[in-house]
Amino acid sequence: MPARQQPRRTARELTLLGLSQASGNDEKLAQQDLNALILAAVRTLTSEVRDALETAGLEVKRGSDRLNKSEIHAPDVHSGRVMVREAITLTEQAINRLGAALDLPEMITLANQKDVRDYAFELIGTIKRRKADISAELERSLVDWSLSRLPQLDRNILMIAVAEIRYHQIPNQVAINEAVELAKRYSDEEAARFINGVLRRFTNQKPLVVAEPEV
Incomplete structure (x- = not known):
């Protein structure tokens, strides 16, 4: 995988991992040791990879069993195929997160750059301070869904984008x-399409509140 070319891209990844490790509205997160934060993120990603692969393996076995019975029970063909598709999706997520975990040593090195670290902390601080406003904006942009039902990583990706648009003047x-x-990188193609749709609806809506520049 090519080295990251933009400091802010690395900062976004640090923000995503930092938010995934955070709890509540703790604004002191940005004061934590960055390397310790990334180490915790490695453990989280490794655990998620292990769980996803285990679940995918079970789904493959269940789907295979259903397909083997299909000659006797025709409805099992459909359910078997669904299970196999779900297993493939879970495996894709696991591979993506494993790849991200393997790249973390590079991220640790880049995180020592002041511009990377500063922007990551700015984003984390913005999301912590403006969480209620950002959540309200996103709730309006979701169709037949709610923010609380989204996987944490997907939810945090959306919050980063909204924070950048509303408070950091990113186009x-x-x-x-x-x-x-x-x-x-961290989820799958389906999540990417979903996030793209939500953010496009968000940018087409009038802001709920007037955004004040972050300082």
Whole structure:
């Protein structure tokens, strides 16, 4: 995988991993040791990879069993195929997160760059302070869904994009593209399409509140 070319892209990944490790509205997160934060993220990603692969293996076995019975029970063909498709999706997610975990040593090195670290902390601080406003904006942009039902990583990717657009003057298309890339890297193609759609609806809506510049 090519080295990251933009400090802010690395900062977004640090923000995503930092938010995944955070709890509540703790604004002191940005004061934590960055390397310790990334170490915790490695453990989280490793655990998620292990769980996803285990679940995928079980789904493959269940789907295979259903397909083997299909000659006797025709309805089992459909359910078997569904299970296999779900297993493939879970495996894709696991591979993506494993790849992200393997790249973390590079991220640790880049995180020592002041511009990377500063922007990551700015984003984390913005999301912590503006969480209620950002959540309200996103709830309006979801169709037949709610923010609380989304996987944590997907939810945090959306919050990063909204924070950048509303409070850090990042152009809409840039923020959307970066969010989609994060989703492809840490989730899967379906999540990337979903996040793209939500953010496009968000940018087409009038802001709920007037955004004040972050300082």
